[in-house]
Amino acid sequence: xxxxxxxxxxxxxxxxxxxxxxxxxxxxxxxxxxxxxxxxxxxxxxxxxxxxxxxxxxxxxxxxxxxxxxxxxxxxxxxxxxxxxxxxxxxxxxxxxxxxxxxxxxxxxxxxxxxxxxxxxxxxxxxxxxxxxxxxxxxxxxxx
Numbered sequence: 848x849x850x851x852x853x854x855x856x857x858x859x860x861x862x863x864x865x866x867x868x869x870x871x872x873x874x875x876x877x878x879x880x881x882x883x884x885x886x887x888x889x890x891x892x893x894x895x896x897x898x899x900x901x902x903x904x905x906x907x908x909x910x911x912x913x914x915x916x917x918x919x920x921x922x923x924x925x926x927x928x929x930x931x932x933x934x935x936x937x938x939x940x941x942x943x944x945x946x947x948x949x950x951x952x953x954x955x956x957x958x959x960x961x962x963x964x965x966x967x968x969x970x971x972x973x974x975x976x977x978x979x980x981x982x983x984x985x986x987x988x989x990x991x
């Protein structure tokens with residue numbers, strides 16, 4: 848079954864309806880994201896779809912300048928397909944992408960998948976005191 852899983856960064860293959868439905872209705876981090884806002888984010892990011900026998904079952908998006916920095920966001924595998932190693936294959940494919948080589952910094956935020964990302968070399972920030980953020984967790988509810 849694992850052999851049928853394929854990762855592609857071809858934006859034409861993305862099932863935007865599926866990605867929007869998952870992020871807006873099932874994710875804990877992008878609940879309520881408006882479709883138009885997601886489409887703009889997709890257009891300005893390097894996106895990866897994970898496909899099982901041609902049907903999309905996974906997704907990851909990388910915000911990057913393709914030279915020095917990248918931030919991986921919106922990573923998911925559909926609930927019915929979890930536990931089969933697809934998240935590992937997805938992250939492995941993202942990190943192998945030619946446009947994401949030689950970066951000085953590659954970041955991500957996760958609430959519960961630290962073990963997954965640690966196997967690929969992600970660690971807590973070495974100097975957390977230097978990091979700052981502006982974070983608005985309910986921004987999509989205010990967009991309506």
